[in-house]
Amino acid sequence: MEYNLEVINLTKNYQDFHLQQINIKLPKGKIIGLIGENGSGKTTTIKSILNLMTYDKGNIKIFGKDSRNLTKQEREKIGVVLDDSFFSPILNVNDINKLMKDFYSNWNEKFYYETIKKFKIPDNKPLKEFSSGMKMKIKVLCAIAHEPKLLILDEPTNGLDPIFRYEIVELFNNFVSNGENSILMTTHITSDLEHLADEVIFINDGNIILDVLKDKIDSEYGIVELLENNFNNIKKEDYLKCLKYKNEWYILVNPKYEFQKKYPKLKVRKPNLEELMLLLVKGE
Amino acid sequence: MNTIKGLLLKDLYVFRNFKGNIIFSAFMFIFLITIGSIRMDMFTVGSILFLIFFGMNSISSFSYDENADLDKYLLSLPITKKEIVLSKYLFVFLNSFISILVGILVSFIITILVKGKVGNIGDSLRICFIAFTSVSFLMCANVPCIYKWGVEKGRMQSVIIPALFIFLLGIFGSLLLLLFPQIYLNIDLLYVFKISPYICLILNILFYIISYLISYKIFLNKSI
Secondary structure, three states: OOEEEEEEEEEEEOOOOEEEEEEEEEEOOOEEEEEEOOOOOHHHHHHHHOOOOOOOEEEEEEOOEEHHHOOHHHHOOEEEEOOOOOOOOOOOHHHHHHHHHHHOOOOOHHHHHHHHHHOOOOOOOOHHHOOHHHHHHHHHHHHHOOOOOEEEEEOOOOOOOHHHHHHHHHHHHHHHOOOOOEEEEEOOOHHHHHOOOOEEEEEEOOEEEEEEEHHHHHHHOEEEEEEHHHHOOOOHHHOOEEEEEOOEEEEEEOOHHHHHHHOOOOOEEOOOHHHHHHHHHHOO | OHHHHHHHHHHHHHHHOOHHHHHHHHHHHHHHHHHHHHHOOOOHHHHHHHHHHHHHHHHHHHHHHHHOOHHHHHHHOOOOHHHHHHHHHHHHHHHHHHHHHHHHHHHHHHHHHHHOOOOOHHHHHHHHHHHHHHHHHHHHHHHHHHHHHOOOOOHHHHHHHHHHHHHHHHHHHHHHHHHOHHHHHHOOHHHHHHOHHHHHHHHHHHHHHHHHHHHHHHHHOOOO
């Protein structure tokens, strides 16, 4: 299998935080979602991949090459959205187009303006007059208008309304549909990944606690909702995690068909990513 | 080369934000120069006014970048740290250079219009060049401070470091005169003034190269 991005045993130590042995393998044509609480290590991982910070151990390969030794042409094949960093808010979309034309040799001006029109973004107003959703649209557009092969997106759906989130999910799905392009995205809006990600990686406190194919979550993991007295009848070894919420117990099971065999009367349903994250992080 | 052009353009767009202030100030300066030129036939004061007011404005481009956390974004594009630092120095230099050039032109024209003549052009240009070099020194001392501490946090250091440098230079000069008073007697100040453009040229080159190297090293080791 060919990978557009490989993160191997990435380790970074701060005084009060340790990112430990992060491994990500992003094949061509796939989307990986990186999820976790604030401060779990997602941004540190992204920054390391983008060479914005040094790391203590490990190796990062982009297009099969050490990410620190990429040429300008190779770096042009990467598109990036950063949640907290972009051009000065006094610029407008025309200014940004002029700058990006200078930064990228294959900047697609036609696509840029067509999408500006499609997204109904005003071209004469400075960014400071845009809503956060509008700003994010521009950021996403800047990340894809130079026809990259790898997208690295930090919270790309932050501040977007559901309609644009739907549009953007479509945009990303189209992007990878050629089987050559890939996306690594972090998000805390886990519902976006339900329709988008092929693989989901949970990071908690600097460690990967779950790295699983999305299809596997649907087919193997299950959630059972129980009242207190029913919960007491379940053996500890039959579930992964449990969490009490408003007088009800939620238990995470895997594989769900084995649990179902043992407890045929209990209803096991598919977990969504938010529940999975909550149970893995907060569950006992 | 295109990348540097784009980075310069980005800094130039910042000025558009306060073009009203720039136009108002320019008119105010033109008025002051006109009044001043009734008494003086040199165009130095107006030129220096333009240089100090407009030439040092380039620091605000750092401020806009810092507020948008732009370096992080730029470095995720196919742009290197070297290009970012180089473009900043080019911007600082071009901004000062164009400011004094415009200042000289405006003052010269006004003086001719009001007085009908200008005094010693060579001497005036020498004074302008000395002023330009002084501003270069201040800017070249400021930029590494900004890279090290940021615009806001580095504000104090940007004042203290050049002031300290001038203070130490003053002490060194005084000691030199105390120990070797004959040096002072042998210096032909008129000759020094005559060759000042060459001295200024060398100083400008030195200031910019040393400052660029320091800033680049700071930026290279900085976690973004």
